[in-house]
Amino acid sequence: MRAVVYEKYGPPDVLHLEEVERPVPKEDEVLVKIHATTVNRTDCGLRSAKPFMTRYFTGLLRPKRRILGMELAGEVEAVGAAVSQFDVRDEVFGLKGFGAHAEYVCIRESAALAHKPAGMTFHEAAAVCDGPSIALACLRKADLREGRSILIYGASGSIGTAAVQLAKYFGAHVTAVCNTKALELVRSLGADEVVDYLQEDFTKNGETYDVVFDAVGKHSFRRCRRSLKPGGIYIETDLGFMWHVPALALLTRWIGDKRVTLPIPKYTKEDVLFVKELIEAGRYRPVIDRTYPLEDVVEATRYVETGQKTGNVVLTLNGVVR
Numbered sequence: 294m295r296a297v298v299y300e301k302y303g304p305p306d307v308l309h310l311e312e313v314e315r316p317v318p319k320e321d322e323v324l325v326k327i328h329a330t331t332v333n334r335t336d337c338g339l340r341s342a343k344p345f346m347t348r349y350f351t352g353l354l355r356p357k358r359r360i361l362g363m364e365l366a367g368e369v370e371a372v373g374a375a376v377s378q379f380d381v382r383d384e385v386f387g388l389k390g391f392g393a394h395a396e397y398v399c400i401r402e403s404a405a406l407a408h409k410p411a412g413m414t415f416h417e418a419a420a421v422c423d424g425p426s427i428a429l430a431c432l433r434k435a436d437l438r439e440g441r442s443i444l445i446y447g448a449s450g451s452i453g454t455a456a457v458q459l460a461k462y463f464g465a466h467v468t469a470v471c472n473t474k475a476l477e478l479v480r481s482l483g484a485d486e487v488v489d490y491l492q493e494d495f496t497k498n499g500e501t502y503d504v505v506f507d508a509v510g511k512h513s514f515r516r517c518r519r520s521l522k523p524g525g526i527y528i529e530t531d532l533g534f535m536w537h538v539p540a541l542a543l544l545t546r547w548i549g550d551k552r553v554t555l556p557i558p559k560y561t562k563e564d565v566l567f568v569k570e571l572i573e574a575g576r577y578r579p580v581i582d583r584t585y586p587l588e589d590v591v592e593a594t595r596y597v598e599t600g601q602k603t604g605n606v607v608l609t610l611n612g613v614v615r
């Protein structure tokens with residue numbers, strides 16, 4: 294099968310297409326023929342080995358697993374003997390840690406895999422897994438409900454566009470911060486208020502929130518502290534300069550009445566099913582910036598690494614966009 298392979302850490306050019314052996318599903322696995330996948334920030338971090346710490350999981354000197362790619366949508370091609378939830382030709386979507394930048398991938402049936410939402414194309418379905426899973430892990434820390442307020446910084450990114458829709462679903466009053474070109478989009482996703490960060494510094498307008506969620510790892514607790522109500526929570530997605538965020542998360546457990554948290558997302562079937570339900574109820578939609586054929590993975594990756602994508606960047610295989 295064709296797959297995007299990398300043998301060493303480095304810039305996007307280390308990625309190249311290669312013929313590799315097609316995987317064979319184990320007893321409890323499903324073999325998925327992939328029609329669409331994505332390039333996300335985690336793929337980029339693993340490929341460039343930034344932060345360095347990622348090498349402890351992916352291989353100290355060179356990558357142990359040669360195929361990246363987390364999100365996938367496609368059709369079941371074969372099932373292991375013990376698989377009961379999926380059948381050949383089922384249309385599925387979901388995510389795993391690696392291996393989706395290829396024509397086929399094996400995934401455990403108990404992993405983050407579900408039947409594709411009704412009425413959704415494969416390329417849309419590939420873009421509704423990673424962002425919402427991370428956003429859900431973060432928002433669960435926020436106790437969102439009616440009467441609670443949240444400011445989402447970086448609302449135009451993959452995690453940000455998911456967080457706006459999920460926070461709204463949970464009943465919170467949502468203020469979304471993004472640049473001018475994304476204002477209409479985030480309003481359409483359900484934001485009650487929008488702040489254009491090119492025109493206004495939200496930390497100086499006197500407004501306060503129960504939760505401030507930095508969905509793009511570009512802000513800081515120090516600068517946001519005054520925008521939090523007493524007892525407020527600051528949620529981060531990044532380790533921060535010199536890994537200060539985990540240290541702050543520990544410190545603020547004991548000092549002060551405002552808390553910092555850095556949730557570690559787990560990709561689960563429950564979350565994928567939850568998002569599927571929201572999609573089918575018309576409460577969640579994918580945001581796709583650009584779509585590239587798998588062959589253009591280097592170009593797609595370069596674009597993701599500009600840090601300026603709106604929502605998600607999709608790769609399609611075999612020309613399938615349905």
Ligand SMILES: NC(=O)c1ccc[n+]([C@@H]2O[C@H](COP(=O)([O-])OP(=O)(O)OC[C@H]3O[C@@H](n4cnc5c(N)ncnc54)[C@H](OP(=O)(O)O)[C@@H]3O)[C@@H](O)[C@H]2O)c1
Nearest residue numbers: 334447449450451452472508509510511530600601602603
């Ligand atoms: N915790 C985890 O496990 C985990 C996993 C994956 C990723 N992450 C982290 O989560 C963060 C977000 O990931 P993502 O995939 O959602 O990012 P993304 O989609 O690449 O975010 C890009 C968006 O952020 C906006 N943005 C860039 N700089 C900004 C700034 N200074 N202020 C406000 N908005 C800005 C961009 O809009 P503009 O046009 O305004 O630039 C763009 O729309 C990253 O820092 C990533 O490292 C964490």
